[in-house]
Amino acid sequence: MGVGKTTIGRLLAQDLGLRFIDSDHEIEKRAGANISWIFDVEGEAGFRERESIVIDDLTQRKGVLIATGGGSVLSPQNRQCLVSRGVVVFLDTSLELQLKRTEKDKKRPLLQNVDHTIVLKNLKEVRDPIYQEVADLKVFVGEDGSRKIVNAIVKKLKDEALLKE
Numbered sequence: 001m002g003v004g005k006t007t008i009g010r011l012l013a014q015d016l017g018l019r020f021i022d023s024d025h026e027i028e029k030r031a032g033a034n035i036s037w038i039f040d041v042e043g044e045a046g047f048r049e050r051e052s053i054v055i056d057d058l059t060q061r062k063g064v065l066i067a068t069g070g071g072s073v074l075s076p077q078n079r080q081c082l083v084s085r086g087v088v089v090f091l092d093t094s095l096e097l098q099l100k101r102t103e104k105d106k107k108r109p110l111l112q113n114v115d116h117t118i119v120l121k122n123l124k125e126v127r128d129p130i131y132q133e134v135a136d137l138k139v140f141v142g143e144d145g146s147r148k149i150v151n152a153i154v155k156k157l158k159d160e161a162l163l164k165e
Contacts, residue, residue: 003070003089003091003092003097003101003141004027004093004141004146004149005068005070005091005103006022006065006067007020007146008091008146008149008150009065009066009067011020011082011146011147011150012150012153012154013027013064013065015036015061015150016065016163018063018065018127018153019064019065019126020064020065020066020067021057021058021061021065021155022065022066022067023051023054023055023066023067023068024067024068024069026035026054026162027047027050027051027054028059030050030054031050034151037049038105039109040052048071048074051069051072051075052075052077053070053073053079054076054079055068055078055081055082056077056081059082059085059086060082060085062130066080066086070123071123071127073110073127073130073131073134074126074127074130079130079134081096083134084159086136086163087135087136087137087157088134089133089135089136089137089138089139089153089157090131090134090135090138090139090140091139091141091149092128092131092138093140093141093142094142094143095117095120095121095124097141097142097143098120098124099116099117099120102116102120102143103116107113126150126164136160137153137156137157137160137162137164139152139153139156
C-alpha cells in the first residue's frame with residue numbers, strides 16, 4: 001500500500017510494450033462501484049472473492065502487466081495464478097514511506113478510522129513473507145523517482161533472464 005504500484009506499473013508496461021491493468025480498477029469497473037463501497041456492503045470477504053475472479057481472468061491474458069492489490073497474495077488461489085502464469089515483481093518499501101504516502105488518503109478501506117502505523121506494520125508483518133515467497137524479483141522503492149525505479153526493474157528482469165527480448 002502506497003508503494004506506487006499503479007504509477008510504476010503504467011511506466012513499466014509502456015517500456016515493455018504491454019497493456020497495463022490495475023486489478024483494483026478492474027474490480028471497480030466490473031462491480032460498478034468503488035472498493036470502499038464493496039467493503040462497506042460485502043465486507044473484505046466479498047471484496048476478496050471478487051478479487052480472485054478478476055486475478056484468475058487477468059492472469060490468463062497475454063501481453064498484460066497487472067498491478068494487484070497488496071492483499072491479493074493472501075489467497076492461495078491468487079498466488080497460484082500469479083506464480084504459474086507470469087513474472088511477479090515485489091515492490092517493497094519502508095513503513096515510514098508507506099505512512100507518508102497514505103497519510104491523507106481517504107480511499108483505502110483498511111486505513112479508515114484506525115491507527116495507520118499499527119495497521120501498516122501488521123500488514124507488512126503478515127504479507128512480506130508471502131510476497132517473498134511468490135516474487136521472482138524484489139525491488140525496493142524509496143524516494144527515487146518512478147522512472148529510475150522502472151529502469152532498475154527492467155535491468156533486473158534482463159539480468160535474471162526474466163524478460164524476453
